[in-house]
Amino acid sequence: MALLGDGKKMKRWVHIGAALGLALSGAARASAQAKPLAAGDVSRIYDKLLKEIDQIPIYDNHSHATFPDDPDMDAMASPPDESTVMRLRDSNPEFVAAAKALFGYPYDDFKPEHAKWLIDRKKAAEAAGGTAYWDSILDKLKIETCLANRVALAPYLDPKRFHWVFFVDSFLFPFDNQEQAARNGDMGVYIPLQEKVLHRYMKQEGVSGLPADLASYEAFVRQTVSDNQKKGGVAMKFEAAYFRSLYFRDPPRDKAESIYSRYHSGGIPSEEEYHTFQDYIFRVLIDQAGKLKLPVHFHSAVGIGDYFSLRNGNPLNLENVVRDPRYSNVKFVLIHGGYPYTLDMIWMTAAKNVYTDSSLVGYYVYPSELKNILKQWISLYPEKIMFGSDAFPFNDAVGAEETFWLASRSARTAIGAALAELVAEGAFNEEKALELARLYLHDNAARLYGEMK
Numbered sequence: 001m002a003l004l005g006d007g008k009k010m011k012r013w014v015h016i017g018a019a020l021g022l023a024l025s026g027a028a029r030a031s032a033q034a035k036p037l038a039a040g041d042v043s044r045i046y047d048k049l050l051k052e053i054d055q056i057p058i059y060d061n062h063s064h065a066t067f068p069d070d071p072d073m074d075a076m077a078s079p080p081d082e083s084t085v086m087r088l089r090d091s092n093p094e095f096v097a098a099a100k101a102l103f104g105y106p107y108d109d110f111k112p113e114h115a116k117w118l119i120d121r122k123k124a125a126e127a128a129g130g131t132a133y134w135d136s137i138l139d140k141l142k143i144e145t146c147l148a149n150r151v152a153l154a155p156y157l158d159p160k161r162f163h164w165v166f167f168v169d170s171f172l173f174p175f176d177n178q179e180q181a182a183r184n185g186d187m188g189v190y191i192p193l194q195e196k197v198l199h200r201y202m203k204q205e206g207v208s209g210l211p212a213d214l215a216s217y218e219a220f221v222r223q224t225v226s227d228n229q230k231k232g233g234v235a236m237k238f239e240a241a242y243f244r245s246l247y248f249r250d251p252p253r254d255k256a257e258s259i260y261s262r263y264h265s266g267g268i269p270s271e272e273e274y275h276t277f278q279d280y281i282f283r284v285l286i287d288q289a290g291k292l293k294l295p296v297h298f299h300s301a302v303g304i305g306d307y308f309s310l311r312n313g314n315p316l317n318l319e320n321v322v323r324d325p326r327y328s329n330v331k332f333v334l335i336h337g338g339y340p341y342t343l344d345m346i347w348m349t350a351a352k353n354v355y356t357d358s359s360l361v362g363y364y365v366y367p368s369e370l371k372n373i374l375k376q377w378i379s380l381y382p383e384k385i386m387f388g389s390d391a392f393p394f395n396d397a398v399g400a401e402e403t404f405w406l407a408s409r410s411a412r413t414a415i416g417a418a419l420a421e422l423v424a425e426g427a428f429n430e431e432k433a434l435e436l437a438r439l440y441l442h443d444n445a446a447r448l449y450g451e452m453k
């Protein structure tokens with residue numbers, strides 16, 4: 001009843017105000033209820049905000065900074081017949097704009113005789129060696145720090161600026177993978193690469209063959225992760241969505257133990273047996289991440305390839321894991337915004353240990369649509385969202401350099417537009433808007449990786 005009384009009182013004040021013809025000042029508007037339509041000049045507010053936003057140093061949560069001929073850039077390869085979204089095709093004039101902005105590219109297309117100018121320049125930078133080239137790319141885009149999701153660190157990436165995110169999916173494939181690779185054309189490309197990474201880790205750890213029992217295999221897995229962290233790894237990454245569902249069950253250890261003892265020296269496990277074993281090892285990895293305070297990245301979104309399952313990659317599959325009290329000390333970073341399930345994704349981040357980023361989404365869709373996604377995200381959990389470029393070389397001419405440019409320009413303009421609309425709608429003032437922009441572009445990631453209080 002008290003509430004009703006207050007409501008009546010408020011109504012009366014509004015009536016009195018209206019009767020007196022009181023004009024609401026800017027400050028008063030900011031403290032009033034937000035409106036569904038912009039009250040101010042959105043593009044003027046946008047221009048003002050963007051000037052400031054352009055000065056914010058970026059912390060890039062996800063990239064594949066690399067020269068195009070470096071096989072360590074990813075633990076995956078594009079399978080044949082991939083169909084590329086429109087914005088990422090060579091014909092996108094934005095890539096020409098990127099090459100002009102970064103290198104003063106003198107042409108207006110990527111005809112082979114023109115693209116050669118760009119390719120030669122990049123090849124020369126690679127041949128020159130040293131870390132100055134990639135640092136200079138970051139400097140041009142005001143990217144302060146950048147996570148590099150790669151199979152191994154590269155000598156040409158400055159460890160002060162590029163921090164390593166290493167892959168752990170290979171631990172899920174220790175057995176005879178003939179049937180896995182035969183499942184479809186995509187798996188035929190992916191599985192041999194996973195085997196390669198596993199062998200690389202075995203060599204790193206001085207393990208000559210698969211250990212004799214599950215306990216020793218677990219010890220090998222835990223030690224590799226711990227050593228990768230010591231080598232500079234700041235997070236582990238699962239691209240499991242490309243191979244299987246992100247729904248992981250919780251099988252008892254003895255089940256995994258009997259599967260391991262049956263197949264570690266040969267024989268092909270059934271689909272169900274392999275799945276059970278993977279569910280178990282997955283949990284060993286998550287447990288180790290908690291012990292080492294190592295954030296865990298997941299590809300959780302659409303994916304390339306001809307057989308990628310949207311259902312398998314849906315971030316909601318991970319709910320039972322991220323909400324499991326046993327893993328409350330693990331920071332989960334569900335990259336790519338769960339795209340296209342971006343609204344489901346932001347509600348996943350309601351859990352205190354779950355974060356997301358706009359990598360991949362930010363160059364799949366144009367800034368006008370990225371603006372809509374970011375507007376929704378920033379209105380809900382602004383402390384849980386991060387910028388990510390997913391910079392990646394698409395061919396010898398259009399490289400990670402151009403995609404860094406495309407992603408960072410898109411994100412700065414889209415967050416500027418989202419915030420300008422919210423300011424114009426009376427949600428908050430410009431000062432608050434810039435604070436939120438800093439969270440998204442830099443501070444949330446810097447805090448997550450312990451570089452900022």
Ligand SMILES: [Zn+2]
Nearest residue numbers: 062063064390
């Ligand atoms: Zn990526």
